[in-house]
Amino acid sequence: MPFHTSHPIDVVVAGAGPVGLFLACELGLAGLSITVLEQAADPHSPLKRLPLGMRGLSISTIEAFYRRGMLDAVEQAQRGNEQSGATRASAHWAREERRSGGHFAGIPIFLDQVDTERWRHHLPGRTGYHLMADIASLESVLAERAASLGVDIRRGVQVTGVVQSEHGVTVQAGGAAIAARCLVGCDGGRSAVRKLAGFDFVGTEPEFTGYSLDVELDDPGMLRPGRTYTPQGMYTFAPPGTVAMVDFDGGAFHRGQPPTREHVQEVLRRVSGTDVAVTAVRQATTWTDRARQASGYRTGRVLLAGDAAHIHSPLGGQGLNLGIGDAMNLGWKLAATLRGTAPVGLLDTYEHERHPVGAKVLDWSRAQVALIRPSPASRALEAIMRDLIGTRDGATYVAERVWGLSLRYDLGGSHPLVGRSVPDFVFADGTATGALLEGGQGLWLDFDLRAPARELASRWGRRIRYAARDVKDGLGLAGVLVRPDGIVAWAGEHGTPLAGAEAAARRWFGEPRM
Known part of the structure; x- marks a missing residue:
C-alpha cells in the first residue's frame, strides 16, 4: 500500500483519552500533522478525578511517561493527590498495614514478599515499580504536551463515517469531511471507528x-x-x-x-x-x-488502540496500561511508515506484538472473575490463591504480571534482554537511559566505546541516536540497540561481533543512508 500521499493531515486520532493523547504525542514528536477528534465537548468529567478516576500505573506505563519526559509532571499531580488524602482514601488495599503494590482479584501483593533480585535484567532506577494517578491528571499532562507539539485537538466532534481509498481515509465528523493519510481509533470500548471500519470484535459476555x-x-x-x-x-x-x-x-x-x-x-x-x-x-x-478483542488491529489505513481494540473488566487495573502500551508500540512504527523510512512490514509488527499481549490481559481479567463469583468453589479457589500469593514465589510471579515486567516480544536473538524493556542504565556523568529516549529516536548504547560501532550507527543518521558512555552497571554488556519504544532490539556482550546489531538496525530502522 502506498503511504506516500499528500494530505493536509497525516493522522486523525479518534479519542482524546490517555491512549489517544499519548499516541498523538508520539506522532507529533515525529513531526507529523495530527488531528484528535473527541466526542465529549468537556474534558473535565468528575469520573476522571479522584476517587473514581484513580488508576494504578504499571512499570511499562511509568517508563513510557519517563522516556518521553512527562513523568515529573505526572508525579507532581500524584503528590498533590497524596497531600489531599484522596489517594489513600480511595484505595481499599492502601489501608493494609503492610505496603502493597497492587492486587489480584483483591488479594494484595505485599512488597516485602516480592523477590526483585530475580529480575536480572531490570535495574531499579527512576521509575520504581508502581504509581497511582488519576485520569484527569494524566489527560492534563498529555494534552499540554500534545499542544506543544502542534497537535490539533477538536472536542465535541463525533466520528460518523469512515471511507478508505487507495490514497487515504476520509473521516466524517462534526458535519465535515476530514481527509487524512491514516485513522487510528482510540475511542473506547464502544468505538465508532471500530464499527464503521468493520472490525470483528469477539470474546465473552458479562457475568455481572x-x-x-x-x-x-x-x-x-x-x-x-x-x-x-x-x-x-x-x-x-x-x-x-x-x-x-x-x-x-x-x-x-x-x-x-x-x-x-x-x-x-x-x-x-x-x-x-x-x-x-x-x-x-x-x-x-x-x-x-465483558471481554472482547478485535480479531485484527489494522484494516488498510485504519488502526485500533486501547479499549477500541480490547475491553475487559477493570479488575486489577490493566486496561489503561494495556492501552498506553499499544500507543507506545504503534506511534513510532506508524510515523516511520508515513515518513517513508520504515522497513517493509514494520507496521504489521504492531498487531503481531500487541495482539497476544491483549489476549493475555483478557485472560488475566477472566481469571479474576473466577475468584469473585459468589459460589463455594470460588471461595475455595480464592483461599488457595491467597495462600500462593502469600509466598515469595507467588507474590513475585503475580507482581511480574501486574507490573508489566513479564512483557517480552518475540524478536528472535539469543540474548535474554532482546524483546524486553531496556534497563535504565546510569552513566558516569549521572545521565540515565530514559533521558536519551525523549526525542523518540532509536538508541545505540556503546559501553565499549568502539569506533566501528559509532561509524555503523552514523549510517542511520537521526533515526538512531548514538551514545558512547561509561556505565556504572552495564550488566556485562558491550552494547545495546534500542527501539524508539524502549524495547531492546539487540544486545551484545564483550567481544560480540557487530553484524547482529547491523541486522537488527536494518530490521527496525530500514536501510541506512548511502
Whole structure:
C-alpha cells in the first residue's frame, strides 16, 4: 500500500483519552500533522478525578511517561493527590498495614514478599515499580504536551463515517469531511471507528454489573472496610463513602439508565447483606466483565488502540496500561511508515506484538472473575490463591504480571534482554537511559566505546541516536540497540561481533543512508 500521499493531515486520532493523547504525542514528536477528534465537548468529567478516576500505573506505563519526559509532571499531580488524602482514601488495599503494590482479584501483593533480585535484567532506577494517578491528571499532562507539539485537538466532534481509498481515509465528523493519510481509533470500548471500519470484535459476555460509587451513607459503620465476599456478590469499601461492588446479574443493568440513589441502595443492601442506607450519590458509574478483542488491529489505513481494540473488566487495573502500551508500540512504527523510512512490514509488527499481549490481559481479567463469583468453589479457589500469593514465589510471579515486567516480544536473538524493556542504565556523568529516549529516536548504547560501532550507527543518521558512555552497571554488556519504544532490539556482550546489531538496525530502522 502506498503511504506516500499528500494530505493536509497525516493522522486523525479518534479519542482524546490517555491512549489517544499519548499516541498523538508520539506522532507529533515525529513531526507529523495530527488531528484528535473527541466526542465529549468537556474534558473535565468528575469520573476522571479522584476517587473514581484513580488508576494504578504499571512499570511499562511509568517508563513510557519517563522516556518521553512527562513523568515529573505526572508525579507532581500524584503528590498533590497524596497531600489531599484522596489517594489513600480511595484505595481499599492502601489501608493494609503492610505496603502493597497492587492486587489480584483483591488479594494484595505485599512488597516485602516480592523477590526483585530475580529480575536480572531490570535495574531499579527512576521509575520504581508502581504509581497511582488519576485520569484527569494524566489527560492534563498529555494534552499540554500534545499542544506543544502542534497537535490539533477538536472536542465535541463525533466520528460518523469512515471511507478508505487507495490514497487515504476520509473521516466524517462534526458535519465535515476530514481527509487524512491514516485513522487510528482510540475511542473506547464502544468505538465508532471500530464499527464503521468493520472490525470483528469477539470474546465473552458479562457475568455481572460492576458499580464504582462515591456515596454518602447514613451509617458507614455498617459496611466492612476492604473487600468482602458475600453469597450475592462482592463489595469493597473505603470509608467514608467510596464503594465498588459487583452484582452477578449477567451485566443486565450496565448501559441502562443512570444508577439512582434508590437503585444503588437496593443493590448495595442485597450484595452486602446489610440494611445500609444511602443518603446521596455524588458519583456513580457502571461496568461489566465483558471481554472482547478485535480479531485484527489494522484494516488498510485504519488502526485500533486501547479499549477500541480490547475491553475487559477493570479488575486489577490493566486496561489503561494495556492501552498506553499499544500507543507506545504503534506511534513510532506508524510515523516511520508515513515518513517513508520504515522497513517493509514494520507496521504489521504492531498487531503481531500487541495482539497476544491483549489476549493475555483478557485472560488475566477472566481469571479474576473466577475468584469473585459468589459460589463455594470460588471461595475455595480464592483461599488457595491467597495462600500462593502469600509466598515469595507467588507474590513475585503475580507482581511480574501486574507490573508489566513479564512483557517480552518475540524478536528472535539469543540474548535474554532482546524483546524486553531496556534497563535504565546510569552513566558516569549521572545521565540515565530514559533521558536519551525523549526525542523518540532509536538508541545505540556503546559501553565499549568502539569506533566501528559509532561509524555503523552514523549510517542511520537521526533515526538512531548514538551514545558512547561509561556505565556504572552495564550488566556485562558491550552494547545495546534500542527501539524508539524502549524495547531492546539487540544486545551484545564483550567481544560480540557487530553484524547482529547491523541486522537488527536494518530490521527496525530500514536501510541506512548511502
